[in-house]
Amino acid sequence: MTTLTLQPDATDGLDTFVNEASPNSSAGSTDITLSLIGFAALRRRVLVKFDLSSLPAGATIDSAILTLYGLGSGADNTSLAVHRILAASGLWTEAAATWNFQDGVNRWAGDAASDGGTDAGCTQSGTDFSATTMGTALFDNAAGVGTDYVLDVTEFALMVSANYGMLIRNTTGLASATQPGSSDNGTAARRPKLVVEYTETGMARTVDRWTRVYFDGYDISGMTRTVGPCGVVSDEADLTAISDAVKGMLANRSQMNCEFVNGLLDNTATTGLHIVGLTAGDKRTLLIAFGLLAVPAAGDPAFGGQFEQGAYAAVSEAGAMTVNLPFMGWSASAIFNQNYRPFGILVHALGAETAVNTATGVDDNLAATSQGGYMTYHVTAGNGTATLKVQDAATNSDASFADITGVTSGSINCAVVQHGIVAATTLTVRRYLRWQIVFGTATTVTFVIAFTRG
Numbered sequence: 154m155t156t157l158t159l160q161p162d163a164t165d166g167l168d169t170f171v172n173e174a175s176p177n178s179s180a181g182s183t184d185i186t187l188s189l190i191g192f193a194a195l196r197r198r199v200l201v202k203f204d205l206s207s208l209p210a211g212a213t214i215d216s217a218i219l220t221l222y223g224l225g226s227g228a229d230n231t232s233l234a235v236h237r238i239l240a241a242s243g244l245w246t247e248a249a250a251t252w253n254f255q256d257g258v259n260r261w262a263g264d265a266a267s268d269g270g271t272d273a274g275c276t277q278s279g280t281d282f283s284a285t286t287m288g289t290a291l292f293d294n295a296a297g298v299g300t301d302y303v304l305d306v307t308e309f310a311l312m313v314s315a316n317y318g319m320l321i322r323n324t325t326g327l328a329s330a331t332q333p334g335s336s337d338n339g340t341a342a343r344r345p346k347l348v349v350e351y352t353e354t355g356m357a358r359t360v361d362r363w364t365r366v367y368f369d370g371y372d373i374s375g376m377t378r379t380v381g382p383c384g385v386v387s388d389e390a391d392l393t394a395i396s397d398a399v400k401g402m403l404a405n406r407s408q409m410n411c412e413f414v415n416g417l418l419d420n421t422a423t424t425g426l427h428i429v430g431l432t433a434g435d436k437r438t439l440l441i442a443f444g445l446l447a448v449p450a451a452g453d454p455a456f457g458g459q460f461e462q463g464a465y466a467a468v469s470e471a472g473a474m475t476v477n478l479p480f481m482g483w484s485a486s487a488i489f490n491q492n493y494r495p496f497g498i499l500v501h502a503l504g505a506e507t508a509v510n511t512a513t514g515v516d517d518n519l520a521a522t523s524q525g526g527y528m529t530y531h532v533t534a535g536n537g538t539a540t541l542k543v544q545d546a547a548t549n550s551d552a553s554f555a556d557i558t559g560v561t562s563g564s565i566n567c568a569v570v571q572h573g574i575v576a577a578t579t580l581t582v583r584r585y586l587r588w589q590i591v592f593g594t595a596t597t598v599t600f601v602i603a604f605t606r607g
Contacts, residue, residue, distance in 0.1 A: 155350070155352070156348065158347070163183075166247075167201070167202040167247045167336070168199065168200065168201040168247065168336050168345060169181065169199070171200070171252045173195060173197070173273075174194065176252035176273070179251050182247045183337055185337050186227075187201075187333050189322065189331040189333075190331075191324060192328035196276070197323070198274055199320070199333075200238070200245055200247075200275065200320060201321065202318030203318075203347045205316050209351075210516045210517075211353075212313075212352065214306045214350075217304040217309040217348070219235060219302040219304060219319070219345065220302070220347075221333035222297060222333055222342065223292070223293050223297065223298045224294070224333070224334050228294065228331045229295075231292050231323055231325050232291055232324045233331065234322050235287045235302050236283050236284075236285070236286060236287055236321075237311060238281065238283075238317040238318045239279075239283060241280060241281070242255060243318070244256050245275070252273055260273070261275050263275070263281040275320055283308060288302035289302065363445070364377075364449075365449050365503065367438075367440040367533075369437055369570070370531050370570030370571055371424055371533065372601075373414075373416060376416040380411060380415075411441065411456065413479050414430075414439075414480075415478070416476050417473065417474070417476070418467055430462070432465070433462050433464045434463070436461060436462075437459065437461075437462045438457075438531065438573055439458065439459075441455065441456045442455045442603070443455065449503075450502050451498075451500060452515040452516070453502075454496050455498055455499040455605075458574060458605075459574055460482065460483060461481040461485070462479070462480055462481075464477070464479050497606060498603065499601070500586055500587065500588045501588035503533065505597050506590055506600070509590060512587065513549045513587070514549060514586050517584065521547070522606050523580075523581050525577040525582060525607045526557075526576070526577065526580075526582050526605055527607075528541075528542075528562075528574065528576075528602060529574050529603045530573060532565065532598060533600065533601075535566075536594075537566070537593060537594030537595030537596065539565065539590055539591060541590055542562070542591070543586060543602065544586070546585045546587075547583045548585070554585070556589065557582060559575065560576075567595050567600075582607075
């Protein structure tokens with residue numbers, strides 16, 4: 154677990170308050186106090202935004218605490234509530250936010266009539282700010298004393314993925330002002346502070362136990378002993394002819410490969426490794442998911458693609474019969490010539506789905522990428538037709554996700570095993586990814602999906 158502590162000064166801090174009684178006035182970027190009033194017609198609401206860009210992508214938020222400090226003045230023991238600001242009111246600026254406007258130009262989203270009325274000033278729950286309270290506490294106004302607001306980690310994580318700052322409101326309805334210190338306060342210890350504890354995705358080492366191997370629509374994890382090395386290699390320039398037409402790629406370009414799968418000789422009808430891997434010289438769809446000290450889950454590393462199986466060999470090892478399946482590199486008969494990073498992420502761990510996906514996705518990148526990518530999928534069971542897809546979004550909310558053009562399995566019969574890769578090689582792929590399914594005649598489908606960016 155890692156701790157991030159933020160207590161910015163006047164240069165880096167973003168905080169202000171809006172005032173219903175003075176709707177065109179901005180507290181600007183110089184006021185050393187923040188001010189909160191809950192009384193109708195006199196309301197004042199505080200806006201605070203911390204720079205969360207140093208939190209690693211995909212980090213798990215373990216705790217988050219906002220601390221506001223008293224200045225020895227103003228109302229004491231007042232109840233303050235913290236909410237995350239929503240995108241519709243996310244244009245506010247420290248220098249220009251007023252009761253009437255977010256930034257001097259754009260009205261607050263909740264201001265239905267755009268007239269600076271009682272619904273202005275970032276006051277509308279569910280429109281301007283999340284209806285879910287992130288934290289609440291009674292503010293202590295004693296000079297230098299901090300009041301901790303323990304923030305809901307689910308709400309905080311949503312704010313990390315789309316950071317428009319926090320709204321703080323006085324819930325008492327009293328006419329007297331509560332006055333915590335701002336980031337412009339001359340005493341550093343009295344500025345707003347945020348302490349976040351997080352666990353970085355991928356920090357944990359892992360072992361073979363948590364690896365899963367999918368081969369042409371079959372889960373062969375229970376038969377596999379070792380895999381790999383999985384990675385990328387490049388030809389040496391002095392050994393590769395300019396016009397070399399043997400390989401399914403340009404000369405001197407990288408080549409992905411999973412060199413070996415070694416497993417137990419299993420002759421189980423249909424699903425045994427001896428049955429599914431017996432034919433050498435075939436193109437094979439492989440997906441290898443690496444769980445991080447746990448069963449692989451969405452967001453974990455994955456290696457997938459279509460590789461040429463070069464041979465099949467039964468080998469006696471320590472009294473047991475095992476099978477070696479060597480791979481000769483990216484298949485020349487694959488649907489496209491790869492030139493990608495060797496690893497992507499697991500978008501959907503193996504499991505059954507019976508409904509479309511309305512959940513948020515996984516953070517695969519700190520920003521959009523412009524070289525497309527490809528989906529590797531395996532369907533191990535189902536009862537009819539369905540279509541598998543990968544969707545992307547700039548912000549991690551259900552409404553923001555849209556299909557990545559071309560990254561779809563098309564309608565497939567999931568009553569039999571299915572597998573494949575689908576590429577979109579020149580598209581922009583946005584930061585967040587998730588799986589999606591469109592049901593045809595199927596009502597349940599068991600599948601696994603990975604996505605690799607270009």
